[in-house]
Amino acid sequence: MDLSQITRTSSIILSLLLLLTSCEEKHVYQETKNMQGVWKKNAVQTFEFHVNDSTLNAVNLGFVFRNNKDYSYSNLYLFTKFIDPKGNEMIDTLQYYIANPDGSWIGKGMNTKEMLLVYRENLAVKDTGTYQLKVWHGMRTEELKGIEDISLIVDKTSENK
Numbered sequence: 001m002d003l004s005q006i007t008r009t010s011s012i013i014l015s016l017l018l019l020l021t022s023c024e025e026k027h028v029y030q031e032t033k034n035m036q037g038v039w040k041k042n043a044v045q046t047f048e049f050h051v052n053d054s055t056l057n058a059v060n061l062g063f064v065f066r067n068n069k070d071y072s073y074s075n076l077y078l079f080t081k082f083i084d085p086k087g088n089e090m091i092d093t094l095q096y097y098i099a100n101p102d103g104s105w106i107g108k109g110m111n112t113k114e115m116l117l118v119y120r121e122n123l124a125v126k127d128t129g130t131y132q133l134k135v136w137h138g139m140r141t142e143e144l145k146g147i148e149d150i151s152l153i154v155d156k157t158s159e160n161k
Contacts, residue, residue: 028059029154037070039147044136047152051085051125057159061119061133064151067098067105068112071146074099077138080119085129093138094119112148122157 029049065076075097082090096117099105107115125131133152137144 027153027155028056030151032064032149032151034149035147037068037145037148039137039144039150041137041139041142041144044134045150047133047135048130049152049154050130052128054128056125056156058122058124058157060121060155060157061123062153062155063117063119063135064114064153065096065098065107065117066109066112066114066148066150067146068148069146071098071144073139074101074103076117078117079136079138081134082120082123083132083134084125085127085131092119116153119152 028051029047031047031049033045033047035043063078075095078094078096080092080094082092094117098107098113098115105113107113135150135152137147
């Protein structure tokens with residue numbers, strides 16, 4: 001092995017080590033609730049995540065929503081209740097468009113479409129403890145067909161990395 005090969009090999013190894021050690025997991029929490037094709041109106045999905053890092057000031061919250069071809073609507077209404085460790089509540093009504101005006105689905109995938117729905121950016125998490133998010137659909141049907149699952153992802157914000 002000549003000097004140039006050793007240098008190149010060393011550079012590759014150093015680059016891989018830097019890449020592996022500099023990558024920090026940014027998800028604070030991720031959980032999926034399986035609907036198995038039907039989301040009943042009264043089926044509240046509850047997500048709980050624990051914050052034990054007092055240096056964590058804010059988080060980004062998003063849903064990963066997966067639907068199949070049996071979903072009959074171009075939008076999705078969600079009702080949410082976010083509860084902090086002190087019991088303070090924040091209630092929201094959300095609307096997401098999940099299809100284009102021409103009827104084509106937004107998102108990735110063939111038979112099942114998946115898309116990220118932003119819920120809250122830079123949400124303050126001032127207290128350590130358990131945070132809870134309850135979510136249920138707000139569509140005008142008792143059984144919302146075509147829903148595979150919904151996930152909650154809680155990420156650190158760029159200022160917390």
